[in-house]
Amino acid sequence: MTESPVPPPPPMHHDSPIYRRIADRLRDQILSGALDDGDRLPGENALMAEYGIARATARQALAVLINEGLAVPRRGSGVYVRLFRPIRRHGSRRLSREQWGRGRAIWDSDTPGRAYAVDEVDLRREPASTPVSRALRCDDVWVRHRRYSVDGRPVQVATSYFPADIVEGSAITLPDPGPGGVYARLDDLGYPPVHFTEEVRARMPQPRETASLDLPAGTPVIVISRIAFAAGGVPVELNEMALDSASYVLQYDFDA
């Protein structure tokens, strides 16, 4: 290529910065389907050449899409369009007594026909922190922390708290709580859950969550805080969950 001694500076509109215009173009191609799930985006070098920009600027454009969760970078390989294949989590049906009453795991209702696993289980007994003791109205709790994976990929981490004076000595304090899970054991103990409240939030993950869910940049977590109540309004479980938002759709049904 002939290097002109007088490089004519391209007239740049300052409507929006270059990196943003480039990101907008790429986003359009993704959302319109011109670039499909798993397709490779033009890389940093390609953008530098195509638009005559510095590397940092090309990176900035790609960073926009990455932070929006539309693309994922793969080191030594490229930047790719991200996919969204959610699990449908049915808010009420999954917790109906029929589920755990028959010795079925709640997860069977979430992931029909898919391979799910409990990756990690951590159990301990400890004094309740302030928010936990306020929710469960007790001083000591058993804590069950676990991670769930579907099709080999982590999708949720959950930490459950149980009043120690209720569950002490039961299978709830063991790694495997047995058929029907912890709710069936609470039933055995005379505290079957009859009512639930769920609080749902969304936010960007904290580093610990990013690590345990192996989240790419630009992926929020859905945070669910659920309290299970036995008869008489006695709280028997507080469950704090963090869900990979790219893996989930929550469904709730109710009457007017």
Added chain:
Amino acid sequence: MTESPVPPPPPMHHDSPIYRRIADRLRDQILSGALDDGDRLPGENALMAEYGIARATARQALAVLINEGLAVPRRGSGVYVRLFRPIRRHGSRRLSREQWGRGRAIWDSDTPGRAYAVDEVDLRREPASTPVSRALRCDDVWVRHRRYSVDGRPVQVATSYFPADIVEGSAITLPDPGPGGVYARLDDLGYPPVHFTEEVRARMPQPRETASLDLPAGTPVIVISRIAFAAGGVPVELNEMALDSASYVLQYDFDA
């Protein structure tokens, strides 16, 4: 490769990059409360001086926190700790017949004692798109788009679709649907909603949503897709909502 007399080479992988370590320190200060809502973070110049790094690196550190939604940059001023003052949106109670049956707006139940407003209203009749026609089982729809603000800040945009053959000529096709809102009008028309399903997702916003909700970087949206059914399972409304996740906590109650 000559053996250097100098110290042990770093094993395999080095620690986190500088910008990430700095971000981690600042994050700890935010989450621990040492830096509170609205406090000013050390700026780019301060970080450059404190850590002896280049400006781009300092920016990178701050960008981490901004993309996590923990901090907001203000041009010409500084970077500040972000606040979280959510609206509690009660999934079922708010849609109970008692709400709209007595001419009360649904929003009264979400924002007790706070000033809320419908900022923008857009009305049109159009052919249903494929997903809309699948949900509502009809070909033409009336579309109500509006934006809600609380305490002067936009928190939600919503687009409702109604089967045109049901609502044509009713106040649902007018900017102000009257006391009790659109559900009271559906009741008048002989199609009172008796059942709802909500699908809840979270993701990073698209530019249009960022603009209309005035979202800072690092703020996901909660996307809710709700279908209202009249007796006999007749769908009478599809409502697609996008909520500022920093402004909302969703609450759902149900029995086992």
Added chain:
DNA sequence: GAGTGGTCTAGACCACGAA
């Protein structure tokens, strides 16, 4: 006017993945 964040250039070395 001084200081802040926003954008951009032009280099550098590194770790990793694929061929």
Added chain:
DNA sequence: TCGTGGTCTAGACCACTCC
């Protein structure tokens, strides 16, 4: 080995805020 993205430096000019 070579191209990819990941990190980092050392500058520059700009628009904006605050005083």
